Amino acid sequence: MKLFGVIILILIFSILFMTIISYFRSYEIEERIINIKEGSNAQQIANILHNNGIIQSRFLFNVYVRLHKIDKHLSYGKYLFRGNLNLKEVSEILTSAKIVLRPVTIPEGLSLRKTCRILANSGFGSYKNFLNVCKDSVFASRLVGFPVRSLEGFLFPETYQIADEASVEYIINVIVSEYFRQTADLDYSTAPLDMYSSLILASIIERESNYLKEMPMVAGVYLNRLEDNHKLQADPTVAYILDEQGKRRKKIYYNDLKIDSPYNTYKYTGLPPTPICSPGKAAIKSAIMPQQTDNYFFFASSGGRHEFSRTYREHLRKQNELKKQNASR
Numbered sequence: 001m002k003l004f005g006v007i008i009l010i011l012i013f014s015i016l017f018m019t020i021i022s023y024f025r026s027y028e029i030e031e032r033i034i035n036i037k038e039g040s041n042a043q044q045i046a047n048i049l050h051n052n053g054i055i056q057s058r059f060l061f062n063v064y065v066r067l068h069k070i071d072k073h074l075s076y077g078k079y080l081f082r083g084n085l086n087l088k089e090v091s092e093i094l095t096s097a098k099i100v101l102r103p104v105t106i107p108e109g110l111s112l113r114k115t116c117r118i119l120a121n122s123g124f125g126s127y128k129n130f131l132n133v134c135k136d137s138v139f140a141s142r143l144v145g146f147p148v149r150s151l152e153g154f155l156f157p158e159t160y161q162i163a164d165e166a167s168v169e170y171i172i173n174v175i176v177s178e179y180f181r182q183t184a185d186l187d188y189s190t191a192p193l194d195m196y197s198s199l200i201l202a203s204i205i206e207r208e209s210n211y212l213k214e215m216p217m218v219a220g221v222y223l224n225r226l227e228d229n230h231k232l233q234a235d236p237t238v239a240y241i242l243d244e245q246g247k248r249r250k251k252i253y254y255n256d257l258k259i260d261s262p263y264n265t266y267k268y269t270g271l272p273p274t275p276i277c278s279p280g281k282a283a284i285k286s287a288i289m290p291q292q293t294d295n296y297f298f299f300a301s302s303g304g305r306h307e308f309s310r311t312y313r314e315h316l317r318k319q320n321e322l323k324k325q326n327a328s329r
Helices: 002-024 042-051 058-067 087-094 112-121 127-134 137-144 168-182 195-208 212-227 235-244 254-258 281-288 312-328
Strands: 027-036 077-085 101-105 159-163 297-300 306-309
Touching: 027 042, 027 168, 042 058, 058 087, 077 087, 101 112, 112 127, 112 235, 127 168, 137 168, 159 168, 195 212, 195 235, 195 281, 212 281, 212 297, 212 306, 235 254, 297 312, 306 312
Parallel strands: none
Antiparallel strands: 027 077, 101 159, 297 306
């Protein structure tokens, strides 16, 4: 019986020792913003923190906040957690000033560079840091779940609420996560192209057309060209090359079409190696569900809308007719 009593005491002291260690131990926390709803009590807050990996033990958290008489001072709001934190530091965050979120809007059709510029100009970090993170192929591949060169195409256009204290990596993670959230309902099983190729095509469609109703037809034309191994001859891909070279102009000249780049769809067949911008959902849906058409050509007419044609002869005829109309005005 004495031996049994000793064993019980050893177990009790072991549990107590491990509890004390856990009480003061710090844990590495992945950066995240947690929203505590108004009226949440200490137990509910403990559940939220535990479910989000902020604390390891709900019981110890409740013990800590009650022993230190701060369980009644845990307030609602948004809080930022990151780094190595113990129970004391987690509790201090919950009783300190809440973070302030500021809105930033990323429009449809912006390249990675232009998106990084918006984020930098909004005061959330340096342009160089945003660009380096987005072009880190290891980081990018981890976020999207398959090998990619960069996050070009995945910075989903939306209005985001961002904390000044958030890191560049966290901000980009939030934006890329929004892409996957927004496209989770899309079915690629019957799409003409795989997911990444559809995104590349959607980025060209986004830059080519300003009218949502035209996008499925534009997609149909490009897919006809891809199927017949015909060059896409998409001006936006050449504009992307120029932008990457630091040349920003609205007009594309004949000599620009001769640039030797895998993005030059006047020189090379097939899709460019990556998207050329981050398209909106309408463009992505158009790439997945294109309009079936016999058209192989189109050009921008007055007002920015496009004229579509089945043959090159018809294409030239319509262009000449438009020139005559403009000349007579």
